Amino acid sequence: MTYTLLHHTGCSTSRKGLALLQENGIEPDIRKYMNAGEALSVADLKDIAQKMGGVSPREFLRDKDAQKFDIPTTMSDEDLFEAMVENPKLIQRPIGIKGNKAVLGRPIEKLLEIT
Numbered sequence: 884m885t886y887t888l889l890h891h892t893g894c895s896t897s898r899k900g901l902a903l904l905q906e907n908g909i910e911p912d913i914r915k916y917m918n919a920g921e922a923l924s925v926a927d928l929k930d931i932a933q934k935m936g937g938v939s940p941r942e943f944l945r946d947k948d949a950q951k952f953d954i955p956t957t958m959s960d961e962d963l964f965e966a967m968v969e970n971p972k973l974i975q976r977p978i979g980i981k982g983n984k985a986v987l988g989r990p991i992e993k994l995l996e997i998t
Contacts, residue, residue: 886911886998889931889978893917900977900991909998911979917971925964931978934985940964943975943987 888904888911891897904911916923923931932938940963944954952970954963967973977988981997988994 884982887914887980888912888994889914889916889923889974889976889980891915891917891976894976896988896991897977900979900988900994903991904979904994904998907995907998916974916976922971923968923974925968928964928967928974931980931985934980934983935987940967943978945973945975948972 886904886909888901890901890913892915901911901913915921928940931943932940935942939960941960944963944967948970952966952973954966954973958966975987975989977991977994979986979988979994979997984997986993986997
């Protein structure tokens with residue numbers, strides 16, 4: 884089963900997460916979701932939320948960027964998914980995906996929980 888890592892090369896935590904996986908013998912498929920050609924759709928984000936246990940997208944929302952983009956705390960999950968598609972900086976990273984499981988790599992050691 885393939886391990887996919889949602890990765891942002893400009894993020895030090897994301898780079899550390901990738902290094903941790905590689906140190907543990909895992910060479911994930913890397914999806915650079917900040918690049919237009921690898922962008923996430925609403926369906927992708929809903930699938931990730933489901934694989935995280937049916938969580939709200941707020942569970943993987945970057946609070947710092949939510950403030951910068953004026954995302955209200957009352958925004959519906961549906962609208963939040965749309966906002967994340969429009970502004971991928973809102974998505975916390977890294978996120979590991981394997982089979983029917985996904986995990987936010989905060990702290991990065993959580994990425995090893997689904998290997």
